[in-house]
Amino acid sequence: NSKVIQTPRYLVKGQGQKAKMRCIPEKGHPVVFWYQQNKNNEFKFLINFQNQEVLQQIDMTEKRFSAECPSNSPCSLEIQSSEAGDSALYLCASSLDTNTLYFGAGTRLSVL
């Protein structure tokens, strides 16, 4: 069983609504990645953190998402205004470094 905990497992939102998901990385892992997996099994990198600092993020994340990894609290990823094209499985992964990723079960977002 994965030690990376993602909540909620399922999220249903209307277009224009905010959608927030959380991730508790594996204990002791300072690096957290977020990926979007679409129905064609394509993985889109969204953002990664080392401790509380953003390492890298794509333009879409910067413009439309809000993400953080505060100390002693779950990491979070929030879409500010959901669009139909955001419907996907959002995967959080943690790592001791950036070499091997351990994934959570994901949050499946449906935007109606």
Add this chain to the structure above:
Amino acid sequence: GEQVEQRPPHLSVREGDSAFIICTYTDSATAYFYWYKQEPGAGLQLLMSVFSNVDRKEEQGLTVLLNKKDKRLSLNLTAAHPGDSAVYFCAVNSNTGYQNFYFGKGTSLTVIP
């Protein structure tokens, strides 16, 4: 950037047979290689990680081969059973660009009892 091709997209084998999946990549600087398993409604479970100084790794009925010359990574499941039915993904970590990990598009494996 890195390009990862995975085949076949779908694979059906009988229980007890082997299942073979292959990935090719383009960046010769790629150093880390992974196979993940995704069951329906679940996240990615790490099956095996291989570093570039390893050509062959075997664990619990799984064999990973790495051919750096041909830039090819393969996974062989020996004696497949129905519980192995899932989608399998290869992934590589090339440490180039800003998104380190590149994934194949998956192989949907069905093991027929």
